[in-house]
Amino acid sequence: MYETGFDLASIIMSYWFALLVLFILVKTVQNAYLEYKVEREARVGLDRPRTMAYVEITAPEGDELGKRFPLRRENILGSGSGCDIRLPFRSVSGEHASIFQKNHKAFIAALTARKGVFVNGEKITKARELSENDRIRLGKIELTYKAVKEG
Amino acid sequence: MRLLRRTSAKALLFLIILFELSAFTLLAFRNAGTLDIQALIVGGAMVALLLFQYLALRAFFKHVDRYLLIVANVLITIGMIVQYRLDPETAIRQLIWIGVGMLFMIVAIVVVRHIKTLLRFNWLYMIFSIGLLALPIFFGRTTGGARNWLPIGPFAFQPSEFIKVAVIFLMAKWMYEKRRTVQLLPLGLFVGLCIALLVVQRDLGAALLYAGTALILYYVGTGNWIVTLGTLGLVSAGAVASYHMFSHVRVRVEIWKNPWATYSTDGYQVAQGLMAIASGGLFGLGLTRGAPKSIPAYWTDYIFAVICEEFGILVGLAVVAFYLVIILRGALIALGARDKFRALLAIGCTTLLTLQSFIIIGGVIKLIPLTGITMPFVSYGGSSMIVSMILLGVLEGVAIDNGDWLESAVDEKKR
Numbered sequence: 114m115y116e117t118g119f120d121l122a123s124i125i126m127s128y129w130f131a132l133l134v135l136f137i138l139v140k141t142v143q144n145a146y147l148e149y150k151v152e153r154e155a156r157v158g159l160d161r162p163r164t165m166a167y168v169e170i171t172a173p174e175g176d177e178l179g180k181r182f183p184l185r186r187e188n189i190l191g192s193g194s195g196c197d198i199r200l201p202f203r204s205v206s207g208e209h210a211s212i213f214q215k216n217h218k219a220f221i222a223a224l225t226a227r228k229g230v231f232v233n234g235e236k237i238t239k240a241r242e243l244s245e246n247d248r249i250r251l252g253k254i255e256l257t258y259k260a261v262k263e264g
Numbered sequence: 265m266r267l268l269r270r271t272s273a274k275a276l277l278f279l280i281i282l283f284e285l286s287a288f289t290l291l292a293f294r295n296a297g298t299l300d301i302q303a304l305i306v307g308g309a310m311v312a313l314l315l316f317q318y319l320a321l322r323a324f325f326k327h328v329d330r331y332l333l334i335v336a337n338v339l340i341t342i343g344m345i346v347q348y349r350l351d352p353e354t355a356i357r358q359l360i361w362i363g364v365g366m367l368f369m370i371v372a373i374v375v376v377r378h379i380k381t382l383l384r385f386n387w388l389y390m391i392f393s394i395g396l397l398a399l400p401i402f403f404g405r406t407t408g409g410a411r412n413w414l415p416i417g418p419f420a421f422q423p424s425e426f427i428k429v430a431v432i433f434l435m436a437k438w439m440y441e442k443r444r445t446v447q448l449l450p451l452g453l454f455v456g457l458c459i460a461l462l463v464v465q466r467d468l469g470a471a472l473l474y475a476g477t478a479l480i481l482y483y484v485g486t487g488n489w490i491v492t493l494g495t496l497g498l499v500s501a502g503a504v505a506s507y508h509m510f511s512h513v514r515v516r517v518e519i520w521k522n523p524w525a526t527y528s529t530d531g532y533q534v535a536q537g538l539m540a541i542a543s544g545g546l547f548g549l550g551l552t553r554g555a556p557k558s559i560p561a562y563w564t565d566y567i568f569a570v571i572c573e574e575f576g577i578l579v580g581l582a583v584v585a586f587y588l589v590i591i592l593r594g595a596l597i598a599l600g601a602r603d604k605f606r607a608l609l610a611i612g613c614t615t616l617l618t619l620q621s622f623i624i625i626g627g628v629i630k631l632i633p634l635t636g637i638t639m640p641f642v643s644y645g646g647s648s649m650i651v652s653m654i655l656l657g658v659l660e661g662v663a664i665d666n667g668d669w670l671e672s673a674v675d676e677k678k679r
Binding site: 117119120122123124126127128129130131133134135136137138140141142144145148149152155156 | 283
C-alpha cells in the first residue's frame with residue numbers, strides 16, 4: 114500500500130505532530146491562565162488601601178445623603194456605569210473626577226474641564242492632595258473625605 | 265517573589281524541542297538510503313538557538329512573558345520545519361534571519377524601556393517614515409504585482425514592514441500626549457499618507473493592515489466611537505472606490521467570489537491553496553508527502569496552505585489558536601501597563617501581529633479577498649521575521665516593565 118517505509122513513517126509521524134502541537138497549545142493556555150490568576154491576586158492585594166479612607170455624601174438632602182464609598186488605590190467618580198464610585202445624578206459627568214493614592218497620600222484630579230471639581234469651594238486645575246474632612250463638590254453633589262488610620 | 269512566577273514553561277520549551285527534533289529526524293531520512301546530515305545539523309542549530317534565546321532572556325529579564333515566547337517559538341518551529349522540507353537552502357537563510365531577529369528582539373526590549381526620550385523628535389521620524397515609504401515608488405522592485413521592495417546592494421527589504429513599527433510608536437506617543445480629537449489631526453494625516461503611499465505601490469495587504477491597526481489603536485486609545493466609525497466608513501468608501509478604479513482590485517474580488525472560474529489563470533493560486541488544504545484532511549498527508557510546490561508563493565504568503573496539507577487542519581487550527589493566545593497575552597500586558605503609552609504600544613504590537621496573520625490566513629482559506637502579506641514568524645522573509653521579532657520584543661519589554669513594577673509594589677506592601 115505504501116511505496117516505502119518512509120511514507121509509512123511520515124504518516125504515523127503526522128499523528129504524533131498533531132498530538133504534540135495540540136498538547137503544547139492546551140498546556141500553554143492552561144499555564145497562562147494559572148499565571149494570570151496568580152498575578153491578579155497579587156494585584157488585588159495591592160488595591161487594598163493602607164488606610165481605611167472613604168468619601169461620604171454630605172449634600173444635598175435626599176435618599177443618598179450619608180452614603181459611604183470606601184476608596185481603593187484608584188477610583189473614578191462619575192455617573193457612568195463603569196465608574197468605581199457611581200454617582201447617578203444629572204449634574205455629575207460620566208467620568209467626573211478621580212481619587213488616587215500616591216506615596217500613601219490621597220489626591221483628587223478633575224477628569225472633565227466643563228463641569229469642574231471644587232475642593233472646599235475652590236475649583237481645582239491640577240491634582241490636589243486631600244486631607245481629612247475636605248469637602249469635594251461634583252455638580253450639585255458634595256462629598257466629604259474621611260481617612261481613618263489603621264489600628 | 266516565587267508567588268508570581270511558579271508555573272513551568274520550561275517543560276513546554278522541551279516539548280517544542282522534541283517536536284523540532286523529531287520532524288528534522290524524519291526529514292533526514294527522506295532521500296531513500298541516504299542520511300541527510302544537514303537536516304540534523306540545521307535542526308540542532310535551531311534547538312540551540314531556541315534554548316539560547318529562552319535561557320538568555322530568562323537570565324537577564326526576570327519578568328519576561330514566557331508564554332508569548334513559547335507561542336512565538338512554536339510558530340517559528342513550524343515555519344522552520346516547513347521551510348526545510350520545501351527547500352533546505354531557503355531554510356538555512358531563514359535560520360540566519362531568525363538569529364538576527366532574536367538579536368533585534370533583545371535590542372527592542374532594551375530600547376522600549378527608554379523609549380520616551382528617543383521619541384522626542386517625532387516629527388523627524390514622521391518625515392523619515394514617509395520618505396522611506398515613498399522610495400519604492402521610484403527605485404522599487406516589483407514582485408507579485410506590488411512595487412514594495414527596495415534593493416540595497418545584494419539585499420532587498422520592504423520599507424512597509426519596518427515603518428509599521430514606527431507608526432505604532434508614533435501613534436502611541438501622540439495619543440498619550442494629546443487628548444483632544446483636533447490635536448490628533450496631524451497624526452491622522454500622517455497615517456493616511458502612509459496608507460495612500462502603500463495603495464500607490466499596490467501593496468494592498470499592507471494598506472489594509474495599516475488601516476485596520478490604526479483604527480483599532482485609535483479606538484482603544486480614545487474610546488471615541490464616532491470618529492472611529494466615521495473613519496471606518498471613509499476607509500470602506502475608499503475600498504469601494506478602489507474596486508471601481510483599479511482593475512487589479514477587481515480581479516482580486518472576482519477570484520475571491522469564484523476562484524474556479526479562472527482556474528487556469530488568475531484564480532490558480534487560490535484554487536491550488538484550497539485543494540491543498542482539502543487534501544490534507546484532519547491529520548495531513550504526512551511531512552514530505554504533499555505537493556506544496558504547485559501553489560504559487562508557497563514559501564511566504566501561502567505557507568498556511570502547506571501547513572494544512574502536510575500537518576493537517578488540526579495543526580492549522582492550532583496555529584490560528586496560537587495567534588489568539590498572542591491576542592490574550594498582549595491584552596493582559598496592555599491592561600497591566602504602567603501608563604497609557606505602554607498600554608497603547610502593547611495593543612499596537614498585538615494588533616499588528618495578529619491582524620496580519622488573520623489577513624493572510626483569511627485570504628488563503630478564501631474568507632476574504634487575498635492580499636499578499638507574510639505570516640508573522642512562519643513565512644520566509646528577512647524583513648518579516650525581523651519585524652515580527654521586534655514587535656515581540658516591544659511586547660516583552662512592556663511585560664518586563666509591568667513585572668518589575670508589580671514586584672516592587674508587592675515588596676513595598678509587605679514591608
